[in-house]
Amino acid sequence: MEKEHLYQYIVGIADNNLVLGQRLGELCGHGPSLETDIALTNIALDLFGQTRSYYQYAAQLSAQHQTEDDVAFLRKEREYRNVLLVEQPNTHFGHVIARQFLFDVFHYLFLEQLLHSKDDTLAAIAAKAIKEVSYHKRFSSDWVKRLGDGTEESHQKMQEGISNLWRYTNELFEMTAYENEAVKAGIGIALSELKQNYYKEVNHILEEATLSVPESPYFQKGGKEGIHTEHMGYLLADLQYMQRTYPNMNW
Amino acid sequence: MTASLEPNIQPDLIETLNTVSDPEIPVLTVLDLGVIREAVEQEGKVLIKLTPTYSGCPAMDVISDDLKAAFAKKGKSVEVSLVLSPAWTTDWMSEEGMQKMEAYGIAPPLEATADKDALLGNSKLVKCTQCGSTNTRLVSQFGSTACKALFQCEDCGEPFDYFKCLK
Numbered sequence: 271m272e273k274e275h276l277y278q279y280i281v282g283i284a285d286n287n288l289v290l291g292q293r294l295g296e297l298c299g300h301g302p303s304l305e306t307d308i309a310l311t312n313i314a315l316d317l318f319g320q321t322r323s324y325y326q327y328a329a330q331l332s333a334q335h336q337t338e339d340d341v342a343f344l345r346k347e348r349e350y351r352n353v354l355l356v357e358q359p360n361t362h363f364g365h366v367i368a369r370q371f372l373f374d375v376f377h378y379l380f381l382e383q384l385l386h387s388k389d390d391t392l393a394a395i396a397a398k399a400i401k402e403v404s405y406h407k408r409f410s411s412d413w414v415k416r417l418g419d420g421t422e423e424s425h426q427k428m429q430e431g432i433s434n435l436w437r438y439t440n441e442l443f444e445m446t447a448y449e450n451e452a453v454k455a456g457i458g459i460a461l462s463e464l465k466q467n468y469y470k471e472v473n474h475i476l477e478e479a480t481l482s483v484p485e486s487p488y489f490q491k492g493g494k495e496g497i498h499t500e501h502m503g504y505l506l507a508d509l510q511y512m513q514r515t516y517p518n519m520n521w
Numbered sequence: 522m523t524a525s526l527e528p529n530i531q532p533d534l535i536e537t538l539n540t541v542s543d544p545e546i547p548v549l550t551v552l553d554l555g556v557i558r559e560a561v562e563q564e565g566k567v568l569i570k571l572t573p574t575y576s577g578c579p580a581m582d583v584i585s586d587d588l589k590a591a592f593a594k595k596g597k598s599v600e601v602s603l604v605l606s607p608a609w610t611t612d613w614m615s616e617e618g619m620q621k622m623e624a625y626g627i628a629p630p631l632e633a634t635a636d637k638d639a640l641l642g643n644s645k646l647v648k649c650t651q652c653g654s655t656n657t658r659l660v661s662q663f664g665s666t667a668c669k670a671l672f673q674c675e676d677c678g679e680p681f682d683y684f685k686c687l688k
């Protein structure tokens with residue numbers, strides 16, 4: 271696979287982690303309780319750690335001698351290729367948990383396959399990440415059940431989160447040109463093959479949580495092609511502020 | 522543990538390596554933690570392969586700096602490289618490290634099945650570091666850092682961290 275295309279493939283994976291991590295990071299000090307606050311920011315830290323591994327690898331492949339920070343902070347909105355789901359705002363805790371849960375189930379299934387990638391670096395990152403993501407998934411599924419099967423209000427808010435974000439789930443399985451190429455090279459994952467297991471697992475947990483599975487008449491997509499929802503610009507303004515204001519700063 | 526997963530550490534470097542500890546759990550040396558996968562001296566340079574516990578663990582950068590400082594004291598320069606594969610597991614922590622951790626107030630990881638049961642709240646297996654009772658309950662799956670969960674003892678009331686099993 272051509273270096274530049276592999277770069278694009280890796281960045282596509284990593285952007286989901288970066289953007290979701292940024293959303294969770296916004297909750298630092300603002301979580302509904304100390305324990306959930308700490309849990310969500312720890313999850314953010316795991317996601318950022320994984321993202322760094324991906325970006326470091328991508329930076330090595332880049333023709334423009336980029337650093338991991340360049341890849342993370344200095345692209346334009348259209349060049350970020352995360353799914354729309356992860357950029358959705360922290361409306362309320364039901365949304366935060368729904369977003370996390372809908373992503374975690376996918377993330378786990380994805381890493382399970384990436385483990386077998388012919389690309390040794392990606393396989394190694396996946397082997398490391400999947401251990402962490404199993405904890406994320408356990409955390410978010412537990413909260414879906416606890417809130418769904420909780421009080422009338424928690425049930426209603428959890429359902430609201432799931433119903434509002436459901437329309438973004440289908441995009442998780444959309445394939446871009448780079449992804450198709452990566453699959454052919456034995457490096458990438460055929461996402462459509464994860465779909466059935468994904469909905470089976472998600473539906474099972476929603477059922478257990480006494481929540482109803484939404485029947486979305488339409489699904490939204492675009493993020494993976496760089497066409498984002500209106501929330502993305504604000505998120506990037508925050509994310510990129512330091513690097514744009516003080517160019518080349520690092521830790 | 523299979524033979525291929527044994528770290529390759531040059532015996533005369535052990536003494537210096539043991540002076541470097543985990544910044545988060547200072548009673549544990551980097552060797553107790555099992556994060557040093559290789560340490561060999563070649564042409565006057567110490568080459569160290571370090572593996573992270575968790576991907577985002579901020580302690581790794583500090584450990585890397587501390588290793589350089591420790592060997593600099595001996596007049597040796599160090600090159601640290603980060604390796605991801607094979608991925609770190611709590612199995613690589615030394616028996617002695619587990620005991621030191623418990624004495625320090627952090628419950629050491631149980632084996633995988635017991636760990637899962639404890640974290641799902643199915644059974645009471647995690648021992649209170651204060652009084653030794655296993656009548657403890659999970660407060661949160663994530664504690665002060667990503668590698669720990671928060672527990673509380675139902676007998677003596679002590680809240681404490683449990684180092685989660687990572688396989």
Ligand SMILES: [Zn+2]
Pocket residue numbers: 649650651652653654674675676677678679
């Ligand atoms: Zn106790």
